[in-house]
Amino acid sequence: MKKVLLxxxxxxLDTNGVHWGEKYWEAYKKLGLSISKKQYEEAYVYSESYMAGVVKPTDTFKTTLIYQILFQLLYLRNKKYLLPEEDSDLLYKMSDLCYGDVLLATEKSSQLIKKLNSSFVLGLVSNFYGNLSTVLNELSFTNYFETVIDSSEVGIRKPDPKIFQIAVDRLGVLPEEVIVIGDSYSRDIVPSKTIGCSTIWLDGKSWTRPSETSKADFVIHSIEEVSDTVLET
Ligand SMILES: [Mg+2]
Incomplete structure (x- = not known):
């Protein structure tokens, strides 16, 4: 029986360990905007709260990014955090910059997934917006995953351990046969460990630092390290 990687x-897989909260902030800094981190964080939280209401199952990743950046910019504009001279073509500049990075990162990670597919059963568990299947086709991950759990489809979000249990049940395996790989210690590692899975924590640029990290069986700093790590298990 092949081992399962969730x-x-x-x-x-889309940013190689950079939380989207950090990813957008890096892009704003790259464009030289004068907003503070705190102002940006307010805008990010605001944008997240509106996403579930607008994204359709057929929306691509690019469209999803545009929605999110649009809500952020509306917030920054309404609060007058953006200087009028900065506020030009920002939606295009931001979405092109972020999407370009995603294409580079997924070119590598889809190759990794393709390689792992020959030795492991693969699955995906994600807090997403109901369009994860569309996004996987768009970014060259088609047909590699035996099961894809999108939180919006099952109505359960991480860190609820039940979302990992659904994946384990759908694959018809035991949690002990499953290795969970994710960038969020609190959302990926802690709940999957609770149901008995092994865990690999991708410790990159996170939104918040966990105070303890003892539940991670392995810690990696780049997605490419997954290959060597799973061969050790
Ligand atoms: Mg994540």
């Missing part, structure tokens, strides 16, 4: 998507 991957997270956002922050893991």
């Amino acid at each position: 991957f997270d998507f956002g922050g893991t």
